[in-house]
Structure formats: structure tokens, C-alpha cells
Amino acid sequence: MTQRWDVAVDPRMCVRTGLCVASLPSAFERDEQGQGRARTESSATSEEVLEIAESCPVEAISIVDTESGKPVFPPE
Numbered sequence: 261m262t263q264r265w266d267v268a269v270d271p272r273m274c275v276r277t278g279l280c281v282a283s284l285p286s287a288f289e290r291d292e293q294g295q296g297r298a299r300t301e302s303s304a305t306s307e308e309v310l311e312i313a314e315s316c317p318v319e320a321i322s323i324v325d326t327e328s329g330k331p332v333f334p335p336e
């Protein structure tokens with residue numbers, strides 16, 4: 261079975277740098293308030309998405325393994 265991730269941006273933490281959207285527009289977009297958000301909640305695992313989550317300056321992007329429910333980023 262293909263491994264999948266649940267990707268989410270915490271709107272309370274996002275400071276609207278636009279970095280995630282500019283770096284990977286296929287996975288992230290801005291909402292009506294200009295905050296970053298994942299285009300789809302569930303996605304195939306992706307090194308690019310992980311790199312973007314790691315580069316968010318406020319760690320607003322979280323990734324959870326869909327099947328196990330374990331956090332991928334930030335790590336436990």
C-alpha cells in the first residue's frame with residue numbers, strides 16, 4: 261500500500277511568509293487571509309513537502325502518517 265501523509269498548517273502559528281506557497285505551489289496555497297494551507301489534507305509522501313515543513317520559520321506545518329497516526333514532522 262502506498263504510504264500517505266496528512267499535511268496541515270496551523271493557522272494560529274502561520275505568520276504568512278508565503279514561503280511554502282512560493283516554494284511548492286503544487287502542495288500549498290494561500291487562504292483568504294493570506295495564510296499558507298495545504299491544497300489537500302492527504303498526500304503521497306514527498307521529500308519536497310517534508311523539506312518545506314522543515315523550512316517553515318515557525319514550524320506551522322505538521323505532517324502525520326495517515327495509517328499509523330504517528331507524527332512525521334515535527335518529530336515526537
Ligand code: SF4
Pocket residue numbers: 269273274275276277278279280281295296297315316317318319320321
Ligand atoms: S512557510 Fe510557514 S509561516 Fe510561511 S506561509 Fe507557510 S505555513 Fe505560514
